[in-house]
Amino acid sequence: MPRAGLLALLSLMLASALAAQEPAPAPVHGLALYGAPALPADFTHFPYVNPDAPRGGSLTRAAVGDSFDSTNPFILRGTPAAGLSQTYDTLTTANPDEPFSVYGLIAERLILDPERRWIEYRLRPEARFHDGEPITAEDVAFSFELLMEDGTPSYRSYYAEVTGVEVLGPRRVRFTFVDNASRELPLILGDLPILPRHYWASRDFASPSLEAHPGSGPYRIARVEPGRRIVYERVADYWGEGLPVNRGRHNIERLVYDYFRDRDIAMEAFKAGLLDLRIDARAATWATGYDFPAYQDGSVRRLTIPDGTPATLQGYVFNLRQERFQDPRVREALSLTFDFPWLNANLFYDSYARTQSAFQNSELAARGLPSEAELALLEPWREHLDPRVFDEPMPLAEPEGLRERLRRAHDLLLEAGYVYRDRRLVHGESGEPLRLEMLLFDTGMERVAQPMLRNMARLGVETRIRIVDVNQYLNRLRGFDFDMVTSQFPQSNNPGNEQRSYWTSEAAETPLARNLMGLADPAVDALVEGLIRADSREALIAHTRALDRVLRLSFAIIPHYHSGETRLALWDKFGHPQPFPRYGNDFAAWWVDPERAAEITRRQRGR
Missing domain, CATH: 3.10.105.10 (Dipeptide-binding Protein; Domain 3)
Known part of the structure; x- marks a missing residue:
């Protein structure tokens, strides 16, 4: 062999040997866009939550619109009901108290290639869908391919730089990226909702329906009343209840979304106690609309939450x-x-x-x-x-x-x-x-x-x-x-x-x-x-x-x-984080205070 060819072969062999000796990237509990996430691997809960918040009670809110005709929020057809995202878990979840960090949810550990060409998720063995079936790497790959093919166009835009997904084992799945992929892609990929392959493989995913499709999140659909309301109940045996990212969250037993075409009618329902909380986006109502008995006696209160993110x-x-x-x-x-x-x-x-x-x-x-x-x-x-x-x-x-x-x-x-x-x-x-x-x-x-x-x-x-x-x-x-x-x-x-x-x-x-x-x-x-x-x-x-x-x-x-803030009016039966997380309000961290709720009920009956 010529000397030049021999040197090239030796160089290639040496490079391969060195590559083989390089340690594999270590599994981590979370990722940040720049640097490391703020919370250590052994954190017990998000800092802003009340880890001992009581469980129970209900929260009824208004959904303004004519109605809904779908319980599938991932497709182009149909008008999806409010609140459906609470029935699905994702691979990771964000901490609203950090600018952009994610921590494992369905994924127990994350392994990111140092060159950011791929990311591997290792799933929690206890992760389950609502019907009791385990969440596997096959479900993750199926969800990605299904949403890219039949989901709303936003998925194809969001994950355009993902070149492939590979199942490496029952609870290991890897996504590969284009060479010059965006820095945030490994983080936003964790937003992928995981759908049950055993359920959707034999159904028409692209057609809207009002079935209670099984997810894996903290809530499931309890009742659907087309044209009127949708009701969610907390999953009693929710698989992720004890996770650090969930402790002190998902405290309220029953979430109800009542539909109103007109915001003024929704305001009257709130004043009558039929709704528990409203986000008040109308300046005139905020300035002049709260002169009614329940507000005057303190049963209803108002609060503003500073917005630490850019204004929409x-x-x-x-x-x-x-x-x-x-x-x-x-x-x-x-x-x-x-x-x-x-x-x-x-x-x-x-x-x-x-x-x-x-x-x-x-x-x-x-x-x-x-x-x-x-x-x-x-x-x-x-x-x-x-x-x-x-x-x-x-x-x-x-x-x-x-x-x-x-x-x-x-x-x-x-x-x-x-x-x-x-x-x-x-x-x-x-x-x-x-x-x-x-x-x-x-x-x-x-x-x-x-x-x-x-x-x-x-x-x-x-x-x-x-x-x-x-x-x-x-x-x-x-x-x-x-x-x-x-x-x-x-x-x-x-x-x-x-x-x-x-x-x-x-x-x-x-x-x-x-x-x-x-x-x-x-x-x-x-x-x-x-x-x-x-x-x-x-x-x-x-x-x-x-x-x-x-x-x-x-x-x-x-x-x-x-306005740079969120304006809320609520019947005074709820507890909430104080102070609020810096980069977004987390209603999942609220809870119903049993004593205050009983007092509000007593006052309403006395009117």
């Missing part, structure tokens, strides 16, 4: 698939008709702040002019982007006062080719009027939309509101049959794969993806992929801020407002 971006989204909304000048003009100062003063009791960012209330939001790191990400797209991305500080300045905003909107519409003929706003070439229909399913949002539509009408836009039931609303969203709807984009302190479903071209034609507006922009696609693959906190911040600038100047969304 809620706003009106244009359907960019409609030709008339493809010109960004038209979208910018119509955005200027949203008169937040008037709404805040006249409808919201000055309780909100205007949302200016997709990552509001966090260090991820763009501020001022772009940094050097942001410019390096944006520069390759300079010819494609609005120049203001580079030159205008964030948040974007708007003309002060409605009159000035409408004057600017008028000028933008003229620049976009619109003219006035016979006192109507029409496109100069096609002669088509500019029309916009706001599609709603919640009558409570009508009073917020009406002032904006009136301002659009002052510009000559033909507007109207159409209110439909939830099922029709979802069907129209699936078919992209709308001009404008309200949408939400929840964010975390560590955005990642979910951003694909929010903003990318691939999601633009995916039914019921978060990208309802149909945004398809190569610069956005590139920034999202860079964000997902960021290998440091600094790189993540630079990518989110650069993305934020491009999104804001796309004018695909008219942002609404935010």
Whole structure:
């Protein structure tokens, strides 16, 4: 053998021998996005919970909507009932008191490849489905393949970088990733709900039904009343009750979701004691709606929970698939008709702040002019982007006062080719009027939309509101049959794969993806992929801020407002963590106080 070939063979043999000597990665109890999780392997419970919370009682809440026709929350068809996620366990679970860490739930131990090319889960031998069957690695692999094939499109987006799943033994399963997979993929893969293979293998998973499908979570479906309510009961022999991630949680015996089409009727049910707790998202109700006897005598109380995560971006989204909304000048003009100062003063009791960012209330939001790191990400797209991305500080300045905003909107519409003929706003070439229909399913949002539509009408836009039931609303969203709807984009302190479903071209034609507006922009696609693959906190911040600038100047969304807190009203029979976890309220850690519940019942009977 030539000397060069011999040396190459020896080098290969030496490399193989060294690789064989390298210790395998050690199994761990949890993972963090950066560094190590905060809690040690021998932790006994999450720090914020009451590990000795009493068990029992019930909690009844409102679900606002016409009804539901499915108890399968994982598929595109049907309208799923509220609360179904509580019947399913996942491989891991998050600690709401940490920015982004996960700990084993169904998985007892996790083994992550140092190069992050794969992750192995070792399942707990005691893990069981509600029907008593053990949870195996075969169930995990089956669940992944089933959800990727027949589940909602979000699963295919979320786990797009998973290249395969392999069963290594009865309780060992490994997932492999593309070479440059996102840093968060090993963590979010743990969110995978595990479904029973023995149950679903002979059933049509993609068709909605109202059966009480077996899961493995702390609750099971106890009763289904189509059109009225769904009731869950705590699983008496729940396999995971004693786990550190569950101790002090899932304390309430019975969870009830009563359906109301109208939020005002739901409020009256709450005042009458038919509902135990409500999240109050309406500023007017919060300011003036609690002057009733049960509140005055202390039976009902209110509390606010600070929100440690970025504020959810809620706003009106244009359907960019409609030709008339493809010109960004038209979208910018119509955005200027949203008169937040008037709404805040006249409808919201000055309780909100205007949302200016997709990552509001966090260090991820763009501020001022772009940094050097942001410019390096944006520069390759300079010819494609609005120049203001580079030159205008964030948040974007708007003309002060409605009159000035409408004057600017008028000028933008003229620049976009619109003219006035016979006192109507029409496109100069096609002669088509500019029309916009706001599609709603919640009558409570009508009073917020009406002032904006009136301002659009002052510009000559033909507007109207159409209110439909939830099922029709979802069907129209699936078919992209709308001009404008309200949408939400929840964010975390560590955005990642979910951003694909929010903003990318691939999601633009995916039914019921978060990208309802149909945004398809190569610069956005590139920034999202860079964000997902960021290998440091600094790189993540630079990518989110650069993305934020491009999104804001796309004018695909008219942002609404935010409060930075969650407002709760409740009948005073519950105990809850104090203080609350920093990064999200955990209702599973609440409990019913028997003495206070008895006193509330006595007062209600005496009225």
